[in-house]
Structure formats: C-alpha cells, structure tokens
Amino acid sequence: MRSPIELEFSEKYDQQHAREYFQKHQDGLARRLSHQRDEQMARRALALAGEPGLVLDLPSGTGRFWPLLAEKANRVIIGADNSAAMLETACASQPPEVVARVRPLQTCAFAIDLPDNAVDNIFCMRLFHHIGEAAHRRAILSEFQRVSRDSVILSLWVDGNFKAWRRKKLEQGRGARNERDAYQNRFVLPVETVEEEFVSAGFKIQERLDFLPFYAMWRVYLLRKR
Amino acid sequence: MEFKQSLAQRIIIAFALMSALVAGAFAFGIVATVHLVEERLISAVLGGDLQRLLRMDSISDWSHRPRPDQLFYFNGGRDDFELPKDLQHLKRGFHEVFRDQLSYHAMVEVVDGRHYVLLQDQSDFEERERVLFAVVVVGFVLSLALAVFLGWILARRVMAPVIRLARQVRHRDQLLGLAPPLAPDYAADEVGQLAVAFDDTLGRLRDALTRERLFTSDVSHELRTPLMVLATSCELLMENPALDGRARNQVERIARATEEMRELVKTFLMLARAQHDEGAIASRATLREVADDLIGVWRDTIEQKGLTLYYDGQVSASPVLYNSTFLQSVMGNLLRNAAHYTDHGYIRLSLQANGFSVEDSGVGIPEEQREAMFRPFVRGDERRGEGLGLGLSLVQRICDDQGWRVTLTATLPHGCRFQVDLNPKPELEQQQEGAPVH
Numbered sequence: 100m101r102s103p104i105e106l107e108f109s110e111k112y113d114q115q116h117a118r119e120y121f122q123k124h125q126d127g128l129a130r131r132l133s134h135q136r137d138e139q140m141a142r143r144a145l146a147l148a149g150e151p152g153l154v155l156d157l158p159s160g161t162g163r164f165w166p167l168l169a170e171k172a173n174r175v176i177i178g179a180d181n182s183a184a185m186l187e188t189a190c191a192s193q194p195p196e197v198v199a200r201v202r203p204l205q206t207c208a209f210a211i212d213l214p215d216n217a218v219d220n221i222f223c224m225r226l227f228h229h230i231g232e233a234a235h236r237r238a239i240l241s242e243f244q245r246v247s248r249d250s251v252i253l254s255l256w257v258d259g260n261f262k263a264w265r266r267k268k269l270e271q272g273r274g275a276r277n278e279r280d281a282y283q284n285r286f287v288l289p290v291e292t293v294e295e296e297f298v299s300a301g302f303k304i305q306e307r308l309d310f311l312p313f314y315a316m317w318r319v320y321l322l323r324k325r
Numbered sequence: 326m327e328f329k330q331s332l333a334q335r336i337i338i339a340f341a342l343m344s345a346l347v348a349g350a351f352a353f354g355i356v357a358t359v360h361l362v363e364e365r366l367i368s369a370v371l372g373g374d375l376q377r378l379l380r381m382d383s384i385s386d387w388s389h390r391p392r393p394d395q396l397f398y399f400n401g402g403r404d405d406f407e408l409p410k411d412l413q414h415l416k417r418g419f420h421e422v423f424r425d426q427l428s429y430h431a432m433v434e435v436v437d438g439r440h441y442v443l444l445q446d447q448s449d450f451e452e453r454e455r456v457l458f459a460v461v462v463v464g465f466v467l468s469l470a471l472a473v474f475l476g477w478i479l480a481r482r483v484m485a486p487v488i489r490l491a492r493q494v495r496h497r498d499q500l501l502g503l504a505p506p507l508a509p510d511y512a513a514d515e516v517g518q519l520a521v522a523f524d525d526t527l528g529r530l531r532d533a534l535t536r537e538r539l540f541t542s543d544v545s546h547e548l549r550t551p552l553m554v555l556a557t558s559c560e561l562l563m564e565n566p567a568l569d570g571r572a573r574n575q576v577e578r579i580a581r582a583t584e585e586m587r588e589l590v591k592t593f594l595m596l597a598r599a600q601h602d603e604g605a606i607a608s609r610a611t612l613r614e615v616a617d618d619l620i621g622v623w624r625d626t627i628e629q630k631g632l633t634l635y636y637d638g639q640v641s642a643s644p645v646l647y648n649s650t651f652l653q654s655v656m657g658n659l660l661r662n663a664a665h666y667t668d669h670g671y672i673r674l675s676l677q678a679n680g681f682s683v684e685d686s687g688v689g690i691p692e693e694q695r696e697a698m699f700r701p702f703v704r705g706d707e708r709r710g711e712g713l714g715l716g717l718s719l720v721q722r723i724c725d726d727q728g729w730r731v732t733l734t735a736t737l738p739h740g741c742r743f744q745v746d747l748n749p750k751p752e753l754e755q756q757q758e759g760a761p762v763h
Contacts, residue, residue: 149489152505173505202503219493219504249492 117188121161133310138167140308140319141224141252145171147306147321148250151220155179155246157208158226162189162201168222169197177218179204179211208239216248227255228316231286233296240300250323251302256287256316260309263287263316287316301325332487333480340476341469348468352461359454367447368419371432375443379434394446396429400439412442421447486516494523538597545594552590555583581622585657592654596722610649612747613638615656616676623660627672630664637675645679647747651723655731658716659683659743670740679748686740695733 141164145151152175154168159178168176178201180186186203193201206212208226221243230236243251256263266287297304302322310317330338378391389405391397398408412422412431420431422444428451429444493507506524511517559580562568568576620636627634656674663672663685670686699721720743724731730746 149492150510152493152507152510153503173509175503175505177503249495 117161117182117185118192120185121188121192134163136310137224137254137317138164140254140310140317141167141222142170143308144252144306144319144321145220145222148220148252150174151218151250153177153217153219154222155204155211155213155218155220156201156222156224157206157211158185158223159189159201159203160185160225162193162197164222164224165189165193165197165201169200174200176201177204177213178202179206181205181207209235209242211242211246213246215245217246219247219249221247221251221253223251223253225254227253227288227293228285233292236293236296237300240296240302244301244324247324250305250321252319252321254317254319255293256285257290257293257318258287258316259290260312260316261314266316293320297322333477333484336480336484337473337476340472340479344468344472348465352465355461356458359457363450363454364419367430367445367450368432371419371430371443371445374445375432375434375441378443379436379441391443392445396444397442398444399441408440408442412444413440415440415442486511486514490516490520490523541593542597545590545597548590549587549594552583552587556580556587559583588650588653588657591650592719592723595648595650596726608649609646610652611644611646612652612676612681615647615649615652616674616681619653619656619660620674622657623664627660627664630668632664632667632669633671635671635673635675637673645748648727651727652747655720655723655729655745656681656683658720659745662716662743663687667740680744680746682742682744684736684740684742686736689735689739689741690733692735699731699733 145168150171152171152173154174155177156162156164156168157177157179159165159180162178165176165178168174178186178189180189180203183205186205190198190201190203204212208223223243226239227236230239258264294304297320301324303325304320305323306321308319308321309315310319374391374395378387378397381387387397387406389397398406398412400408402408411424412433415422415431415433417433417435420433422429422431427446427448430447431445432443434441490507490511504527507520508517508524511520559576562576563573563580616636616638620634620638624634660672660674660683663683667685667687671684672686673682673684675682675684699717720731723729724745729748732744732746734742734744736742
C-alpha cells in the first residue's frame with residue numbers, strides 16, 4: 100500500500116541521517132538524562148496500558164525504544180518506519196538479542212500495512228510534533244484506530260508550559276527578522292485541539308504524562324480505543 | 326442474576342453494604358447499652374439516696390438539696406419542698422425530666438399516696454452522652470468510607486488481572502499468528518486458567534483456518550491436472566472426424582463444463598492464497614471485456630430456457646482493470662443464479678461506471694432470507710436442480726477479499742436484483758481527500 104500523503108520531513112531520513120540520529124541520542128549527559136526520562140514515561144505508559152503483548156512501534160526510528168519494549172519477555176514487537184534506511188540502521192545498531200525480537204516493517208503511518216485490530220498497542224513516539232496539519236493527524240489517528248485493538252501511546256509537543264511560551268516568543272522575534280527562515284517541521288499543538296482530535300478519532304484519553312510538568316513541551320498520551 | 330455494574334463496582338457496593346450492616350449493628354448496640362446502663366445504674370444510686378432520705382428520723386433533717394446537684398420534693402411539702410406541677414404526674418420509678426436548659430434524672434417513691442421525688446442534675450452526663458453519640462455517628466460514617474476505600478483498593482487489586490484479560494481479548498477478531506500467548510502474563514489462578522483457555526481456543530481457531538486454507542489450496546491445485554487432461558482430451562476429440570453431430574455437441578458440453586470448473590478451481594486457489602501479490606500475476610480485464618465474454622457463454626443457455634436476456638453494456642467503457650478471474654466468477658455466478666431461479670420473463674445485465682447489476686424476474690427472495698443467501702450451503706426455498714448453494718457465498722467471499730460490495734434488493738413485481746459495487750469508497754479515503762499531497 101502506498102500512502103497518498105508524503106511529508107517533506109520524511110525525505111531526510113537516509114542512511115547518513117539515520118546514523119547521525121542514532122548518535123544524537125547517545126552523547127551528552129543532558130541527552131542521556133532526557134532519554135532516561137523518555138524511557139521512564141514510556142515504561143509507565145506501557146504499564147498503565149496493561150503491558151500489551153503485541154506492540155507496533157511506529158515510527159521506530161533507530162529503534163531507540165526497542166530494548167525497553169523488549170523488557171517484557173513474551174512481547175512481540177513490530178518495528179515499523181517509513182524509511183528503510185532508518186530500519187536498517189536500527190537493526191544494525193541495536194543489540195542483536197533485541198533485534199531478534201523485532202519484526203521490521205516498512206510502512207507509512209498514513210496507511211499502515213496491517214489488517215484491522217492487528218496489534219494490541221501502537222507505540223508512537225515523537226511523530227506527532229512533525230505533523231502540523233489537522234487533516235494529516237486525523238488520517239493517522241483513524242489508521243491507529245483501525246489497526247490498534249486496544250490502546251495507543253503517543254508523544255507530542257503541547258502548549259501551556261514554559262518552553263512552548265519561550266518558543267513562541269523566539270519565533271515571533273525570528274519571524275519579524277526573517278520571513279523565509281528555515282522550513283519549520285516541528286509544531287507545538289494546543290492541548291484542547293489534540294485532545295478533541297483524539298476523542299473524535301474514537302479514542303478515550305486515559306492518561307497524560309508530562310516530561311516535566313509546566314516546563315517541557317513533551318507529553319505522552321495513553322489513549323484507549325472506545 | 327444480571328448486574329448492571331461492573332465487577333469492581335459490585336465489590337465496592339458489597340463492601341459498603343457489609344460495613345454499613347456491621348457498623349450499624351455496633352452503633353445500635355452502643356446506643357442501646359448506654360441507655361440501659363443509664364437506667365440501671367443511676368436508678369439504683371438515686372433510689373438508694375431517696376430511701377436514705379425517707380428513712381431519716383425527723384423531717385427536720387431533710388434538706389431541699391441533699392447534695393449539691395440534687396433536688397428533693399414531696400406532696401404537701403412547704404416552701405422549697407412543694408412538688409412542682411410538672412412533676413406531679415410522674416409515676417413510681419425512674420424517669421428523665423427536662424426543665425428549661427437542664428435535664429434531670431428523677432426517682433419517684435409513693436408512700437401512703439404521697440409522692441416523694443428526688444431529682445439529680447444529669448446535664449454533664451447528657452453532655453457526655455451527646456459526645457458519645459457523635460462519636461458513634463462519625464465512626465459509622467468513617468467505617469463506611471473506609472469500607473468503600475478498601476473495597477476500591479481490593480477491587481483494583483483483585484480485578485486488575487480480570488480487567489486486563491478482558492481488554493486483551495476485546496476486539497480479538499484478528500487471528501494474526503503473531504500475537505503472543507496471553508497465559509504467561511498471569512498467575513496460575515482462575516484468571517490464568519481463563520487466559521490458557523483463550524490461548525487454546527484462539528490457537529485452535531487459527532489452526533483450523535490455516536488448515537482450511539491449505540486444504541482448499543491443495544485440492545484446487547490437485548484438481549488442476551485432471552481438469553487439464555479433460556480439456557486437452559476434449560480438444561483432441563473435437564479434431565476426430567469420425568464424430569457425428571450429436572457426439573460433437575456432447576463433447577462441446579464437456580469442454581464447456583471443464584472450462585467452468587477450471588475457472589472455479591482457479592478462483593478457489595486465488596482466494597485460498599491470501600497473499601495479494603498473487604493478484605498482480607493474475608490476468609486483468611475491464612468490466613466490459615468480462616461482461617462481453619460471459620454474455621457469449623450464457624446467452625444460449627438463457628435463451629434456450631425461453632428467457633429474454635438484456636445486456637446494457639453500451640453505456641460505459643470504463644478503462645479500469647480488475648482481476649478477471651474474480652470478476653468472471655462473481656458475474657458468472659450471479660448470471661447462473663439468475664438463470665437457475667427464473668422460469669419466465671427476463672434477465673438483465675447492466676454495466677455501470679464502477680459496478681454492474683444482474684436483475685431477473687424469477688421467484689425472488691423474501692426479505693428475511695436475503696442475508697442468509699450469502700452464506701455457504703444455503704439455497705432458496707425452491708429446491709431445484711443440482712448445486713450446493715456455494716455460488717452466492719463464493720460471490721460474497723470474493724467481494725470481501727477484493728473490497729467490492731454486493732447488495733441484494735427486490736424488483737417489482739417479483740424477482741431480485743444483485744448490485745455489485747466494484748469501487749466502494751472506504752471511509753479513510755474520503756477523509757484523506759481533503760489532505761493535500763506533498
């Protein structure tokens with residue numbers, strides 16, 4: 100299945116970029132700490148979701164969360180990404196015993212190549228802040244609603260915190276200085292908007308986990324299928 | 326018994342009721358005991374005091390206040406001893422008397438028709454009693470709250486595996502072999518047994534489906550060779566000049582039947598092999614080509630039966646290519662069905678932009694049976710001729726497989742109309758139409 104929607108940012112993920120991306124999450128104390136907090140939130144979300152047995156990790160990127168997902172002994176992990184290069188890098192860079200547990204699947208989030216109700220949980224880290232358009236988000240969410248049997252865990256940037264406020268300030272300043280400044284591929288989404296989108300896509304919001312409440316933009320949502 | 330509440334709610338309600346019952350009984354017991362003690366003890370003490378007064382040698386020893394918190398009255402007493410009106414109606418024995426702000430215990434003795442009354446101030450006691458009752462009420466409410474809380478905790482603890490299992494088997498219409506077994510996640514208790522049972526059943530279902538698919542695939546595959554032999558033999562026979570006209574007709578019929586059978590086997594094989602890349606290899610044709618083909622095959626049969634065959638194929642010439650085996654099978658089965666169940670009148674095949682319909686003036690199908698018609702081995706009321714009733718179910722299966730839609734409606738005055746929609750718009754695509762393509 101080819102998706103009719105191609106996003107600009109999805110083209111940048113070639114081999115080189117994938118390797119850089121993998122490196123990016125490896126060095127620096129701050130990054131390591133932030134990764135630990137990411138994992139902590141993900142673990143909590145998975146526990147609240149009832150330790151799903153069949154998880155679709157989409158997009159899996161370089162498999163940053165595969166070791167975490169593999170912590171549950173009999174969990175089956177489908178590692179999906181739109182970019183074959185990313186998947187290759189993931190399979191090459193993650194520990195072999197973890198990679199052995201993962202079934203790679205190259206698919207697009209807009210048209211997931213799986214039947215209805217195929218997985219227990221869709222684990223979608225750091226995708227939604229790339230999706231600026233409501234129509235695209237709706238398309239992805241309705242795919243999630245179709246493919247997931249029970250729950251969805253996703254992370255995104257929300258407003259209503261210090262970082263979002265500062266980002267807005269900076270952007271306003273930058274916008275005034277330079278109109279055509281860098282193509283923006285990351286978006287802060289208003290809480291009400293996304294939550295309304297979740298509900299209208301047929302999900303119930305079970306839990307909201309903040310990276311650092313009132314400071315950071317990252318928030319993990321645990322959604323249940325109604 | 327049927328319950329509207331969830332299991333957890335039921336546990337909480339049971340806990341609350343239970344504690345309401347127990348705490349209520351205790352509260353009642355406390356209140357009753359206090360009353361009993363009050364009456365017994367105080368009446369004994371007060372009675373003793375009164376007796377002591379009465380046994381005194383001289384009236385002059387009596388005082389209006391024998392003790393600081395006591396008052397003494399009697400009938401015909403002078404000054405302070407005069408029995409007040411509100412005490413006159415009291416009978417012999419122990420009473421509680423309320424005067425203005427104060428409350429008293431009263432002991433009444435009647436000697437020679439004369440009332441002697443000893444009052445004792447019990448405001449302190451009453452105050453303590455009030456505190457005690459308040460404590461009882463608060464305790465009752467607290468124990469109720471505690472019970473609800475404990476019930477909630479327990480419901481969460483005990484029910485958590487059940488709730489989780491229920492969630493895990495919800496929407497389990499997917500039989501993806503990938504899904505890991507449920508049982509290892511649970512302790513070996515009743516819930517664990519349930520999980521094992523689910524695993525077992527799902528596993529068997531999966532096996533059965535796989536077996537069915539393999540069987541169909543194998544059978545279809547094995548049938549291909551003998552059918553090929555039949556077909557080539559027919560061809561060779563036709564070449565034989567010694568054959569007379571009648572024999573030639575028979576051979577033609579055999580050849581036609583063989584061809585039909587081969588198509589059917591091919592259809593089954595394709596359906597059995599779920600992999601859709603199979604479809605890419607399969608021959609593809611437009612709706613028009615398939616319809617022209619089939620009309621050629623069926624015209625004779627239908628017209629020999631005395632029916633009129635209308636073919637509205639001119640209207641459209643859609644260039645879309647479909648899987649020709651499946652399309653042929655669907656259309657052929659619908660035509661066969663129409664021909665089979667129609668004795669008088671007409672059969673009409675109409676092509677549309679993205680679909681077609683087959684209409685007949687046959688016996689028709691009653692509304693309540695229309696759903697069932699698409700199930701395997703179900704046939705119309707009129708049991709006639711050969712056939713297992715697999716035709717329409719095959720149509721349905723192909724349509725499901727290809728994402729087509731077949732609907733059955735009645736025509737007037739009688740007969741039925743099968744509409745096949747080759748391009749029904751899924752919900753998703755409609756939603757995505759608004760999305761721009763980068």
